[in-house]
Amino acid sequence: MAALKDRLVARALEEGFVAARVCRPDAVPEVAARLEAFVAAGYHGQMGWMAERMHWRGDPAALWPAARSVVMLVESYAPDYDPLEVLGRRDRAAISAYAQGRDYHDVVKKRLKRLARWLVAESGCEVKVFVDTAPVPEKALGQAAGLGWQGKHTNLLSREWGNWAFLGSVFTTAELDPDPAESDHCGSCRACLDICPTAAFPAPYRLDARRCISYLTIEHKGPVEIGLREKMGNRIYGCDDCLAICPWNKFATAARDLRLAGDGSLRAPELAELATLDDASFRAKFSGSPVKRIGRDRFVRNVLYAIGNSGQAGLRPSAQACAEDPDATVAEAARWAVARLAER
Incomplete structure (x- = not known):
């Protein structure tokens, strides 16, 4: 399995992902309480779907009980310009960098599916892939897998690839060795x-x-x-x-897929x-x-x-x-x- 994991990570990088790490589905027990407090405070606003299926959103292991490992992947969309510059051009519109190209759901999911099919062919395991399309706490799982940490802005960031990133996950029945979780490096920065x-x-x-x-x-x-x-x-x-x-x-890693730009x-x-x-x-x-x-x-x-x-x-x-x-x-x-x- 160690050799399989090494080849899986190498394959993920070949597909265009900038990083790939592994954690267990039950690696984020703190998520349920955080989500409950978030919803109880009303911070979710009109996003009623966040209050639904909380038992899944708060416990990734419940989403697919057969899963033994979660492969977390990062796709960079780092812009090659300063996104703040347009804010001074008052007759122009500011559109978030991630939304200026092709829909990332389509781009990233196709890549995930190819990687998942490779894993099935190599190991005979079962898989499920997710890209912001199911109640998966991707940022928490990303930190548990060692991809980065959730910063003070609540987004995942890394000393290796910055914070311009889409996250994807492959849940699998394969027993892959988990990576160590990442610690917080925000320090006193505000x-x-x-x-x-x-x-x-x-x-x-x-x-x-x-x-x-x-x-x-x-x-x-x-x-x-x-x-x-x-x-x-x-x-x-x-x-x-x-x-x-x-x-x-x-340390931002340049986006590798021009369609996202x-x-x-x-x-x-x-x-x-x-x-x-x-x-x-x-x-x-x-x-x-x-x-x-x-x-x-x-x-x-x-x-x-x-x-x-x-x-x-x-x-x-x-x-x-x-x-x-x-x-x-x-x-x-x-x-x-x-x-x-x-x-x-």
Whole structure:
């Protein structure tokens, strides 16, 4: 089995993953209590699915009792530019680096499946693969497997590959030797906490998703609280602030799959253009992109918040054009943007 594991890791690197480690399914007993406290505090907001199937989400061993090992893998999407630069270009939109290319679910899962098929052929074991598609506590398992540690921003990071990463897992019946868990190396650093525009971290290692811009732009349905929308700036899909500021990114591993980077057209798109999208043009523009999942209405709502925050009088007609939109939330966002620009 030791030889099998060595060959498995080598195969994972050949597939394009930047790291692969192993842990046991029962290696994260602390997750259940953390999840319970997170939900009890209401930090999950409208993400009701986090409160569902908590017995699985809190105990990976219960997800598939036959599993004996979990192979945790890292796929890098480290950008080759500064994601914070666009925040100063108020007539442009900031879209999270991970969402500017092909949907990572498709890219990473295909790679995982090839690796899993190889493992089955080599050992005769059974496997199940997951990429953010099941109640799997991937970050906790990643730390237990020694890939990295969950930083104060709650994301997994590493001294080997920074924190720009997608995580995937292969649950298997094969008995593979587990790797030692990684320890915390954040020290006294508070960079990720201090840069957050909405103060979404009530304490280090704790996230209140209801204040997180990634949550507000992607998961939150309906109007966003005015005090929070004013802090969103021009971020219309996700937020990279806490990731981009992490000093461990000096060790970031370059992304190996160019499909994840996209063609550059979403690096700083014009707000005025995005505000004109109807459902058909939205679907066409974001075909194959993670952005497509939030739908046109929520996306344009976010664009209008960014226009309202822009201070650019020239964008007022773009907002005004949406003031009678069939979607009530979009129409309200447009009227708010018009009024806010008039105040400026």
